[in-house]
Amino acid sequence: MERHFDEELANLRKGILRMAAMAQEAIFNSIEALKNRDKGRAQAVIDTDDKIDMLELEVDEKCIDLIARHQPMAGDLRFITTGMKINSELERIADLAVDISQRVQDLIDKPILKPLIDIPKLSVVAQNMVRDAIDAFVKRDVSLAKQVMCSDCEADRLRNLVQEELINDFMAKDIGTASRAVPLLLIARHLERICDHATNIAEDIIYMVEGKVVKHHSEDL
């Protein structure tokens, strides 16, 4: 028998997926803005953030409403509480896309410091991690969630490469490059943080599906 509650849960899932789509689009656009030095696109990411914030509140409210009215248990309870957490991770991801876009705007009027090599690689890792985390949520796929968690090392490695290069090859040699190197450093940092949020989502999904808490001890996986 189909429960009315199942319909409500399906609506919540749709809300989270809408949130995910908007966050993914924000990352994509912020990176495109960086690569193409596109001020308008960076501004569009910043302008869209209000909509994402509104949607976050809507999804949160829906979760609280479902808990209050249905007193969910077991898998339903885990789905809703995980949904709330994923919702807030996605909002943070979208905020980081805004941060990237603001750094892009800082850079656009200045001459190019160097061709971008590792930052685009890091952005691909970040986008894939977010995509796979959302995919794992949709398919309730624990092994895909674990893959997402494993990718975080690669993100850290690339962030370190960017950091070392910008500090040692540019700023240490010529402090005058700092105004262009620091925004790039921050962009790498923002991308790496996006990967951390994707990892959090993956951990939440494992709890949602299996009821197992892997947060803070992922080395056990």
Next chain:
Amino acid sequence: MDNPAILVKSLDLWYGDFKALKGINASFRGKMITSIIGPSGCGKSTLLRVFNRMNDLAEGVRTSGEIIINGADILRRDADLVALRKRVGMVFQRPNPFPLSIYENIVFGARIHLEAKKKDLDYLVEQSLRSVLLWDELKDRLGRSALGLSLEQKQRLCIARLLAVKPEILLMDEPCSALDPQATQRIEELMRELKRDYTIVIVTHNMQQAARISDETGFILMGELVEFGRTETIFTKPSDRRTEDYITGRYG
């Protein structure tokens, strides 16, 4: 587990040809609240009643297996049922005070089980009513009929009546189902108080109630104890699909 209050080993129970309980194994821990949940007719009340051999009154009841309470198997033919029912008391769905005064309701069992003087009985009435937080309300009308009390007061009185014979285990069969939400909440608070001194086993249809008040929960389906464990685990991550389906309302 160290010395459970009730240890059930391979318990089967038949009503005539119908097997109502199938191979139940469980340990009920002392001074805790354990809920038994499950759909109507699953055998949960049967399990509760077997703990003080109330099923003996039904026709054609047969059991096999063991139920160890205080080191002895209560299913044995030679078990002392009077002593058992003193040690293991039952609270029912609808409060059932005797058509006697409040005072006489409390001392009724004590007169059977304990040899007590009037002064001792007065003290017993006060202590028992205090335990269920009725003393202040009723101390000036102990001679009045218990039938004039509110439903909640009647249920508290029935619990006080049990406490008066100094039991160790309280069995509660849907003790709040006749009560409104406020009265239910107060009885639940009382149960929390009582578990300091007593082992409580409660059968309830109200899953939120089981989740709220019990330390451990057992889920019974068609006479089988499907899952038994810590309440927080049962209600957040049950290990059996059938438990999950039942507590999320997908059963049936």
